[in-house]
Amino acid sequence: MSVMPIPQQNHLLAALPAEVQQRLLVNLELIPLPLGMVLYESGDALRHVYFPIDAIVSLLYVMENGASAEISVVGNEGLIGVAVFMGGESTPSRAIVQSAGYAFRLLGKQFKDEVNRHSEMLHLMLRYTQALLTQMAQTAVCNRHHSIDQQLCRWLLLSLDRLSGNQLVMTQELIANMLGVRREGVTEAAGKLQKLGVIEYSRGHIHVLDRCKLEQLSCECYAVVKKETDRLLFYVPAEPRQGQPALR
Amino acid sequence: MSVMPIPQQNHLLAALPAEVQQRLLVNLELIPLPLGMVLYESGDALRHVYFPIDAIVSLLYVMENGASAEISVVGNEGLIGVAVFMGGESTPSRAIVQSAGYAFRLLGKQFKDEVNRHSEMLHLMLRYTQALLTQMAQTAVCNRHHSIDQQLCRWLLLSLDRLSGNQLVMTQELIANMLGVRREGVTEAAGKLQKLGVIEYSRGHIHVLDRCKLEQLSCECYAVVKKETDRLLFYVPAEPRQGQPALR
DNA sequence: CTTCTTGCGTGCGCTAGCGCACAGAGACGG
DNA sequence: CCGTCTCTGTGCGCTAGCGCACGCAAGAAG
Numbered sequence: 001m002s003v004m005p006i007p008q009q010n011h012l013l014a015a016l017p018a019e020v021q022q023r024l025l026v027n028l029e030l031i032p033l034p035l036g037m038v039l040y041e042s043g044d045a046l047r048h049v050y051f052p053i054d055a056i057v058s059l060l061y062v063m064e065n066g067a068s069a070e071i072s073v074v075g076n077e078g079l080i081g082v083a084v085f086m087g088g089e090s091t092p093s094r095a096i097v098q099s100a101g102y103a104f105r106l107l108g109k110q111f112k113d114e115v116n117r118h119s120e121m122l123h124l125m126l127r128y129t130q131a132l133l134t135q136m137a138q139t140a141v142c143n144r145h146h147s148i149d150q151q152l153c154r155w156l157l158l159s160l161d162r163l164s165g166n167q168l169v170m171t172q173e174l175i176a177n178m179l180g181v182r183r184e185g186v187t188e189a190a191g192k193l194q195k196l197g198v199i200e201y202s203r204g205h206i207h208v209l210d211r212c213k214l215e216q217l218s219c220e221c222y223a224v225v226k227k228e229t230d231r232l233l234f235y236v237p238a239e240p241r242q243g244q245p246a247l248r
Numbered sequence: 249m250s251v252m253p254i255p256q257q258n259h260l261l262a263a264l265p266a267e268v269q270q271r272l273l274v275n276l277e278l279i280p281l282p283l284g285m286v287l288y289e290s291g292d293a294l295r296h297v298y299f300p301i302d303a304i305v306s307l308l309y310v311m312e313n314g315a316s317a318e319i320s321v322v323g324n325e326g327l328i329g330v331a332v333f334m335g336g337e338s339t340p341s342r343a344i345v346q347s348a349g350y351a352f353r354l355l356g357k358q359f360k361d362e363v364n365r366h367s368e369m370l371h372l373m374l375r376y377t378q379a380l381l382t383q384m385a386q387t388a389v390c391n392r393h394h395s396i397d398q399q400l401c402r403w404l405l406l407s408l409d410r411l412s413g414n415q416l417v418m419t420q421e422l423i424a425n426m427l428g429v430r431r432e433g434v435t436e437a438a439g440k441l442q443k444l445g446v447i448e449y450s451r452g453h454i455h456v457l458d459r460c461k462l463e464q465l466s467c468e469c470y471a472v473v474k475k476e477t478d479r480l481l482f483y484v485p486a487e488p489r490q491g492q493p494a495l496r
Numbered sequence: 497c498t499t500c501t502t503g504c505g506t507g508c509g510c511t512a513g514c515g516c517a518c519a520g521a522g523a524c525g526g
Numbered sequence: 527c528c529g530t531c532t533c534t535g536t537g538c539g540c541t542a543g544c545g546c547a548c549g550c551a552a553g554a555a556g
Contacts, residue, residue: 015545029514037452056356059385061385061388061389061390063393063468064468067393069388069389069392069393071385071388071389072385074541082378082381083378085374086374086375086377086378086381087371087375087378087480088378088425088476088479088480091381091385092376092385092386092460092472092476093385112278116367118512119364123335126333126335126374127335127336128338128474129377129381130331130334130335130339131380132328132379133330133334133339133377133380133384133402134339134340136381136385136388137309137319137339137340137341137384138309138321138340138383139388140317140319140387141309141317141319141391141428142387142389143312143388143389143391144317144391144428145311145315145317145428145519145541147543148543154543167417169503170397171503171504172501172503172504173503180389180392180393181485181543181544182543182545183504184504184506184543184545185542185543185544187503187504187505188505188543190504190505191504191505201504202501202503202504202552203502203503203504203551204503216319218499220285220311220312224340228336228340232335232336232337240542244528260548324536394514395512395513396513418535419531419532419533419534420533421534429513429514430513430514430515431533432513432514432515432534432535432536433513433514433533434537434538435512435533435534436516436535438534439534439535449520449523449534450522450533450534451532451533451534452532452533486512
């Protein structure tokens, strides 16, 4: 990040009415999110909501025995902390930084008040929440029916969509935690992809060489979630943004 | 159903302010939900929202190859059709009746207008939606990490909580569809439970004999979802309902 | 340049769950 | 009472993924 991040780089913030943006701007706090930082733990009352700029945050469920599984992933298309306006104030999951970067944050209470004052803003947030819901549902299905190979492809694509460039900084161990599988399983799957010339990696750095191939090898889950997310967030009838094709 | 169902048997309808109840009552339509009825298909625009009384409805994702997986389950604690007020108007899943019974339904537009007029009502619906979110997340985790035996226990408990009595009408084949596993897998798991004296079944009728044991044999997922659902929906500070222990 | 740490590769035995095939047994209509 | 359909039980070979153990090599630290 050589240039200063601005709030409008987060799609949700950018989509707010100008008037609301003005009022929120002064309260937004730019926060660096280093890899592995925990934004909140399972059951924590949410003090802030976070709007990622170039960071990626995973919602992770950690079981009693320590095993984990990623529930959903959030980049600059969304926000962390939907429980603030959904009313629960907490969720039984952990929010952890999966790719370092920056985010703007806002006090939960302030955000909640603002959301409740502006129905347009509320409805935007609710559409985002529905996109999140879709992602969770699809994760459930994917966990049930698809191979590690397919899931790795899906996961790489989800991350890629939320990054600029085609390189991820991410060890296989961490990917395994996210997918809820063995590290060796990821090694094997990644090895296959490398042999096929789809990716190239070494010691925590993954280059995606052939995104197209990746999409072919992925299960349907990626496309379903992407399509639905685009429908919910980026198709705004009779506005200039209409038809914007992708997450980023 | 020898007695006439009344709207207040649905927890969400019962929790609405008296004034709103009055206005909705005349528009509520009592509908019988036979086993297997599809309330909506993946991608359908939602014409109605449904409030189950004694029926159970599953949200099911059906993949391209026909395989399926249950995303969440809804009984008289909730409603079918959250996409109406979340703004998406549709979801990529099927709503199918898993246990026959009755539900009240309401035109989606009417419900939406009502929700948008009453913030108290909206907030109740959002809390329910968060409970749904939790259930989906937990389903994802459960699909990843737990055995068919454990998942069957969880599934039986979820159904039991939404029924009166301790008998389910449900073939192993259908349970397998819900869990997204083989029918034989369910046969085996159910056989174990029967040997342990936890359940008793024959040709689509399952009697639960020892609910306690069922909870012990289930994975943590059931308890997590139940606790969170109770927290979100039934704990209303400084009101008579406070401390109500269970879903039903 | 050495040493240590971190990330990746690999092999091996094991189990859960799959796909398939078929058999028996309750329910039910004629 | 008989044929038919639906539901459940069982057996068998197969594979994906697990747990474990160990080796190796690229960077970082000294």
